[in-house]
Amino acid sequence: MSRFHIVDDDTIARGECTDIYFARCEEVLAKEGKNPLVTMEVTTVGMPYDRGVFCGLDDAVALLEGVPVDVEAMPEGSVFLPREPVMRITGRYRDFGRYETALLGFLCHASGIATAAAHVKEAAGDCKVYSFGSRRQHPAIAQMIERSAWIGGVDGVSNTTAPEGMPIVGTMPHAFVMCHATPEEAWTAFDRHSALDVPRLMLCDTFGDEKEECLKAAELGFTGAVRLDTPRSRRGNMRAILEEVRWELDSHGHEDVGIFLSGGVTREDIRAYRDLVDAFGVGGAIANAPVIDFSLDIVEIEGKSCAKRGKWSGVKQVYLLPGGARVILPTGAHAPEGAVPLLKPVMRHGQAVGHTDMAKARARVLADLAERAQSA
Template sequence: MGRFHIVDDDTIADGGCTDIYFQRCEEILKQEEKNPQVTMEVTTTGMPRSPGVFCGLNDVIALLEGLPVDVDAMPEGSLFSAREPVMRISGRYSDFGRYETALLGFLCHASGIATAAAHIVGAAGGRRVYSFGSRRQHPAIAPMIERSAWIGGVDGVSNTTAPPGIPVVGTMPHAYVMCHASPEEAWVAFDRHAPPDVPRLMLCDTFGDEKEECLRAVTCTAATGVRLDTPRSRRGNMRSILEEVRWELDSRGHEDVGIFLSGGVTEEDIRTYRDIVASFGVGGAIANAPVIDFSLDIVSIEGEAIAKRGKWSGIKQVWESPDGERTVLLASASGPTGATPLLEPVIKDGVVMQRPETADARARVLRSIPNFRDP
């Protein structure tokens, strides 16, 4: 254990971050000289939201690379529903069994965040959405949170450790404003010194009425937007506040100044205010999203179909027809005419056949966003 209570990469890669019963039973199987050839599938029987967005495959590939296993999976960013296998692993059980804990952790958490982001982006109906919630989680996993949110369709993220290629956005906190003699001084200094490519988005609710501060901000700066981060305890009727701010800006010739809303924003808030708000900063609703409760279960031993109670036996394939309809069949069966098999080889006997590209995964979700929008 290092300075912080986090697990290092080598411990995860060596299978050292696992539930103890996997280690204990691995030792017993070794003593009994049992190590059957199995196929295991990753599925969920229940989801907080449907459809889900499959995410975290990149970490699973890094985890299983070099092990004597074959792995097939849906492409990252694919939609999935309950009981559809999103991944299957074939190999000798004891060669990969202890990795179940880390593998499921990678998929459950990342898929939960990507799923929440996609539903929120769909609810926004074209308004911009930014991930502002990494501070609600352990800092060690900030890159995963931001990558998953980006794949889920957000327009930018706030954490500086986001993987390369993801736009990092943000302007000013309340503490910055409070470090100056007045909000005007803070806004003018930001307008003067912030890099040219940073939007002139002024935080306008630190001390006074939202309408009042917004009008003062657009008077003394070249503001392109005003941000309201009003605590829920002081909001009152948020709809009325937003309408009042919009009216006063428009009536004074500032129709081009957008309103940015943050501070505990929920999916329902987005639906309620999307007709008047230009963009949203979303924190816990994305970063604290419920995980997808995936499990990893044996469906075949030594070539024979088998499953525990509540699971479906046999190695399966998911087929998608041109109209988007999904069909789950045994892998040995032919798919519907014109349908595409979704589980593709990603590892063959430990050798990586393909790695997911973040941009491709995001594009896959963005093409599917209509599936998340309100009717």
């Protein structure tokens, strides 16, 4: 048993982290000698946003490695809409049915975080956004959180277990400041001993008024930015606080000192304060994002289209049309002229064909955000 109540990789890979009804029905189907050839699609009929960002494919491929199935999926970082299949799996049902729980867990959770990150980044405009939320989730999934947030477009992450290739950011907690006699002593020590490539971003609301501590930090001469992490219980009118801090910094000749805001920041906060703030540290709004409520449903059995009530039968393809519109069509239908199919092969007979690329996934999201900003 794991020391920290964590399901180990091998248990997940064997399909033993599953809902009990899958295991029980697999046993019954085996006794009946039934193992039909099926195609199942991953879709959602609703989500908290107008569009989602597909994420978690890398883990899904690793889960199904060696399982005799064919898989097509949208590339990671793809934008998807309700009812669009983001993945389809073809194989004998008993060969992969028990993996549904883990598969959906990978896709639902990662896509929820990536989607929230993209919408937060869109709200921020030209301001930087950093993922500060791994402490709001189980540490076993910290890497997944940061990877998904990075794909979703954040400019950096805070957790030291983040995958290689992304900026890991952060300077000091309130506890560090409180380990010194005064905030000035703490800031000076941080500047003296931190590596040169670490930003001189000073936390300025530990003991005193925000504008007073920010001004003291700026007057030390080495501060590139000040960070406010004021608890909501003490904020009052946060915009008024930010305006006051900005005024005092500017009026004392510190126009070059930026403001970094963290602490319970929401997408609505970002919209409200982005004209005053240079960067945001976002925690729960990304890490605790609602999952995308994907389901995995049979759409074809032994070559015949069928589906349960409320689902669309038949194997489908999603096409991106010239001009940006999208359409869902049966795979046998003629594709519209100039249309680009979005679901592509990722596995054949249980073997990956190609690989998921985190940098390309992130680039897809950033390209979509740039296009939306131009059309706004």
